[in-house]
Amino acid sequence: MNQKLMEDTFRLLQAEMSQIAGIQLSLSPAECEQLLSVVERHDLEYDRKVHLLGIYTILTVAAQRHMECVPHHPDLTRNILDGDYLYSFYLQFAVKCRELDLVAYMAPSIKKMQIARSNGEFTEHNPAREFDEFLIQERRQRSRTSKAI
Amino acid sequence: MKLHESLNIDLNEINHEIKNLVTRDKDVPKKSQLAQSILELTGSGGKRLRPLMVIVGSRFGRKPAGRRTLQLSAAAEFIHVASLIHDDIIDNAELRRGEPALHTKTGIQSAVHIGNYMSARVIELLSKYSGDKDRYVHDLSSVATAQLCLGEYQQMEHVFDYDLTLEQYLEKSRNKTALLMATCLKVGALSAESTDEIAQLLYDFGEALGMSFQIQDDILDFTQSADVLGKPAGSDLRQGQVTLPVLIALKDAELAPVIRRIGPASSAGDVAHVLELIKGSDALARSEAVSQDYLAQADAIVQQLSSFPAHADLETLLRYFAGRDH
Numbered sequence: 001m002n003q004k005l006m007e008d009t010f011r012l013l014q015a016e017m018s019q020i021a022g023i024q025l026s027l028s029p030a031e032c033e034q035l036l037s038v039v040e041r042h043d044l045e046y047d048r049k050v051h052l053l054g055i056y057t058i059l060t061v062a063a064q065r066h067m068e069c070v071p072h073h074p075d076l077t078r079n080i081l082d083g084d085y086l087y088s089f090y091l092q093f094a095v096k097c098r099e100l101d102l103v104a105y106m107a108p109s110i111k112k113m114q115i116a117r118s119n120g121e122f123t124e125h126n127p128a129r130e131f132d133e134f135l136i137q138e139r140r141q142r143s144r145t146s147k148a149i
Numbered sequence: 150m151k152l153h154e155s156l157n158i159d160l161n162e163i164n165h166e167i168k169n170l171v172t173r174d175k176d177v178p179k180k181s182q183l184a185q186s187i188l189e190l191t192g193s194g195g196k197r198l199r200p201l202m203v204i205v206g207s208r209f210g211r212k213p214a215g216r217r218t219l220q221l222s223a224a225a226e227f228i229h230v231a232s233l234i235h236d237d238i239i240d241n242a243e244l245r246r247g248e249p250a251l252h253t254k255t256g257i258q259s260a261v262h263i264g265n266y267m268s269a270r271v272i273e274l275l276s277k278y279s280g281d282k283d284r285y286v287h288d289l290s291s292v293a294t295a296q297l298c299l300g301e302y303q304q305m306e307h308v309f310d311y312d313l314t315l316e317q318y319l320e321k322s323r324n325k326t327a328l329l330m331a332t333c334l335k336v337g338a339l340s341a342e343s344t345d346e347i348a349q350l351l352y353d354f355g356e357a358l359g360m361s362f363q364i365q366d367d368i369l370d371f372t373q374s375a376d377v378l379g380k381p382a383g384s385d386l387r388q389g390q391v392t393l394p395v396l397i398a399l400k401d402a403e404l405a406p407v408i409r410r411i412g413p414a415s416s417a418g419d420v421a422h423v424l425e426l427i428k429g430s431d432a433l434a435r436s437e438a439v440s441q442d443y444l445a446q447a448d449a450i451v452q453q454l455s456s457f458p459a460h461a462d463l464e465t466l467l468r469y470f471a472g473r474d475h
Contacts, residue, residue: 076238078305080261084294087269088291091287092291095284104277107272111266114266117258117259
């Protein structure tokens with residue numbers, strides 16, 4: 001099941017990304033597992049799981065590419081452009097998947113990560129935890145709404 | 150008269166909004182390197198073309214411009230400056246607007262993430278507009294920025310590529326420069342609730358204007374001094390950028406072999422020699438003609454918008470772009 005989810009996600013991302021960028025998106029099984037365990041905990045449609053894993057993948061790889069922007073790196077230009085492209089693609093993809101509430105929820109923490117990294121603080125940023133918090137909040141809101149009705 | 154005065158736009162209000170983006174961010178300490186760097190960069194005399202375009206676009210709406218328009222105008226400048234920070238690293242540029250480029254002061258990794266902060270701050274700010282009809286607010290950070298990156302990829306792929314076609318050059322220029330300007334006008338219009346048809350016409354106008362702007366930029370690299378440009382003249386050729394004047398000069402059977410010899414290992418003298426040869430040819434005049442052609446396309450769109458009083462502002466933009474010398 002998870003293997004299919006991962007394959008479907010990467011296939012969708014590759015189809016949505018511009019070929020001009022030429023980026024091959026992938027995550028290690030360990031990186032995937034962090035989000036897979038989150039989506040399995042929530043009652044989500046299969047397509048939504050694909051979308052969330054896609055967004056998580058884009059964000060993770062974007063941050064990784066920009067962490068590799070160091071002087072004299074042979075792929076410095078490529079790393080800058082890949083990170084830039086992926087951060088804009090993140091928003092494009094999220095808009096298309098109607099996940100703008102997630103974008104709004106994630107925005108402060110992504111911004112804080114950029115602030116920390118601009119200061120040379122490279123502590124790990126784990127978006128999976130925030131995805132989980134967002135989904136819990138979303139479930140509570142739905143539950144309140146349905147009770148009110 | 151300065152452009153913002155001709156357009157009757159209060160630049161101080163825009164500048165204040167741009168400054169507020171960082172000074173009102175409670176996650177950023179006031180004295181931090183990040184805050185100071187951004188304030189220096191955004192306060193160092195950019196032309197504010199993109200914010201002005203957002204405001205002009207809003208004058209084609211059915212409602213008066215409000216807070217959202219002003220925020221979008223500041224966002225446009227933030228996105229533009231963030232891209233310049235990353236561009237300077239890619240180009241290994243020492244100077245920006247006559248001052249040391251950010252990465253030369255902070256280091257590359259820090260500068261990359263300062264640029265990222267600026268983009269992330271814009272997304273955070275605009276995320277509060279979450280309705281379905283408000284999705285356009287993200288066009289600057291998503292579609293336009295993605296196109297900008299694609300233009301950079303295309304530029305990187307064709308470094309010292311003297312077989313670049315005119316179509317490839319134009320597509321690169323459209324992605325790298327024109328579409329952000331087009332999007333500024335469009336989101337400005339939508340922020341004041343214009344119709345989609347009017348927003349699209351403004352987008353087309355901005356695209357044509359942006360194409361002319363990029364070609365002028367290419368020409369200025371040959372004709373202006375380092376003092377005026379804020380970077381060494383002839384930088385494009387030195388860095389392998391095959392711009393429109395070079396493409397046109399390559400059609401000249403005598404010039405082509407000399408130009409084609411310019412590569413990453415060429416001496417400053419060799420590059421200077423080729424710069425002079427191109428300046429002495431008709432390549433700059435013919436490039437200027439292409440630029441004027443785009444301005445004529447933009448002018449035709451202005452005529453379609455002549456029922457709006459603000460069409461005069463588009464004419465002002467046209468005149469400014471036609472007479473630009475830096």
